[in-house]
Amino acid sequence: MRTRLAAVLLASAALLLAGCTAAATPDRSEDRPPALIEVPGDHATISEAVAEARDGDTVLVAAGVYRETVAIDTPGVTLRGADRNGVIIDGDVVRGNGVVVSAARVTVQNLTVRNATQNGVLVTGMRDDEGTAVGGHDGYQALDSADFPLLDGFRVDHVTASNNGLYGIYAFNASNGVITDSYASGGADSGIYVGQCQGCNIVVSGNVAERNAVGFEIANAGGDLQVVGNRFVGNRVGATINSDYQEAYLPQAGAAFVGNLVAANAQEDTPEQAEGGFGIGVGIAGGTANEVRANRIAANPVAGLIVTSAEDLAPIDNRITDNVFETNGVDAVYAPGSRGAASGNCWEGNVLTATSPADLATVSPCSAPRDLEAGSIPTSASPPGIPFPDVAAPPKQPDLGPLDAPAEPWGGAAAVPSPGADVAPVPDATLLADRADIAW
Numbered sequence: 001m002r003t004r005l006a007a008v009l010l011a012s013a014a015l016l017l018a019g020c021t022a023a024a025t026p027d028r029s030e031d032r033p034p035a036l037i038e039v040p041g042d043h044a045t046i047s048e049a050v051a052e053a054r055d056g057d058t059v060l061v062a063a064g065v066y067r068e069t070v071a072i073d074t075p076g077v078t079l080r081g082a083d084r085n086g087v088i089i090d091g092d093v094v095r096g097n098g099v100v101v102s103a104a105r106v107t108v109q110n111l112t113v114r115n116a117t118q119n120g121v122l123v124t125g126m127r128d129d130e131g132t133a134v135g136g137h138d139g140y141q142a143l144d145s146a147d148f149p150l151l152d153g154f155r156v157d158h159v160t161a162s163n164n165g166l167y168g169i170y171a172f173n174a175s176n177g178v179i180t181d182s183y184a185s186g187g188a189d190s191g192i193y194v195g196q197c198q199g200c201n202i203v204v205s206g207n208v209a210e211r212n213a214v215g216f217e218i219a220n221a222g223g224d225l226q227v228v229g230n231r232f233v234g235n236r237v238g239a240t241i242n243s244d245y246q247e248a249y250l251p252q253a254g255a256a257f258v259g260n261l262v263a264a265n266a267q268e269d270t271p272e273q274a275e276g277g278f279g280i281g282v283g284i285a286g287g288t289a290n291e292v293r294a295n296r297i298a299a300n301p302v303a304g305l306i307v308t309s310a311e312d313l314a315p316i317d318n319r320i321t322d323n324v325f326e327t328n329g330v331d332a333v334y335a336p337g338s339r340g341a342a343s344g345n346c347w348e349g350n351v352l353t354a355t356s357p358a359d360l361a362t363v364s365p366c367s368a369p370r371d372l373e374a375g376s377i378p379t380s381a382s383p384p385g386i387p388f389p390d391v392a393a394p395p396k397q398p399d400l401g402p403l404d405a406p407a408e409p410w411g412g413a414a415a416v417p418s419p420g421a422d423v424a425p426v427p428d429a430t431l432l433a434d435r436a437d438i439a440w
Contacts, residue, residue: 037060069099073133080407084111084400093117095117099121100122120187160397191235239257259293280302288316302329311337311339322350334357
């Protein structure tokens with residue numbers, strides 16, 4: 001249901017810092033309290049301001065269009081827009097990334113990132129052979145995770161990411177962070193993506209993803225990864241949870257996908273996904289030990305939920321409980337491949353009508369999971385998509401308001417909140433509708 005364009009990521013690494021304005025290395029020897037560094041008041045470009053910033057400083061950006069890639073490699077920096085809808089980091093469809101975070105405890109907040117050929121916001125602990133921060137690798141050699149420790153702490157909050165060539169908001173090889181109250185559209189791969197972490201301690205909540213090839217994606221990420229209370233409506237595919245041989249921490253294991261609205265994912269004015277997914281709410285491909293609970297999965301014309309394999313990686317020990325399925329082509333499909341032995345997947349307490357196999361609602365309760373006969377994945381033609389720069393502009397999004405002093409820097413692991421995944425209710429159709437352009 002997805003394509004890894006890691007080769008493109010590395011081949012285009014030279015674009016990563018293109019558009020940055022060089023700045024003199026600041027003198028960091030003098031002790032001083034956290035500073036508020038203003039753009040353009042103190043520096044003409046965001047990159048110049050970030051280069052001066054120290055741990056605890058806030059770079060506050062006034063409204064305007066900034067044609068640069070902003071690379072943040074100093075821990076504890078906050079990058080804050082004065083106006084979420086008016087502060088625009090624009091890649092002009094020539095620069096690879098909008099904002100690249102490669103240091104711990106960095107916040108990116110209250111701004112818009114658009115028209116990057118790769119990623120709107122990339123948060124990553126990965127680097128290529130030249131030391132450049134990247135979101136992936138070439139896929140042709142085994143990755144030793146010990147060589148790339150997870151980036152420790154990040155916050156992406158109240159960010160609008162639109163019309164980007166791969167991912168809107170991309171957290172890769174990172175931990176102890178949040179993606180909250182953000183909006184992603186026009187992503188040619190995924191609007192929001194969390195990949196390659198185990199023991200992630202990441203919360204994804206309060207976000208809207210629409211008009212993307214895939215609204216939200218997990219790959220090889222889990223272990224205290226909570227995806228709660230988001231709106232994934234009006235994409236080609238709503239959300240996927242995948243195991244992927246091209247990333248470390250195989251297989252994917254241990255995510256909670258709870259209390260989300262996943263609906264009407266058959267939007268044609270979107271970038272066409274390379275593997276052709278269309279009309280599907282949630283897909284689990286080779287994922288293990290995931291909790292999918294209390295979601296409303298509706299009006300996805302091919303299928304609401306598909307549980308299947310990724311190559312020879314079978315789905316194992318996934319719990320599908322207390323979800324409400326309605327008006328999907330087929331509500332739920334269990335169809336592991338023949339190359340790996342699926343086991344332990346259970347279904348209990350769901351509101352279901354049509355399933356494949358037909359007795360999916362009752363044959364494998366979570367109190368006594370059992371092996372199941374494989375059903376059939378529906379086939380459907382994927383309509384032609386549109387280029388990612390041509391996707392409709394996002395609606396205005398809620399703004400955090402003024403700031404006249406340095407913000408509190410992100411606190412890392414201790415700052416990650418509990419979104420209440422254990423008690424999240426099934427949402428109704430109006431979840432976050434005031435921030436969305438597509439209703440159903």
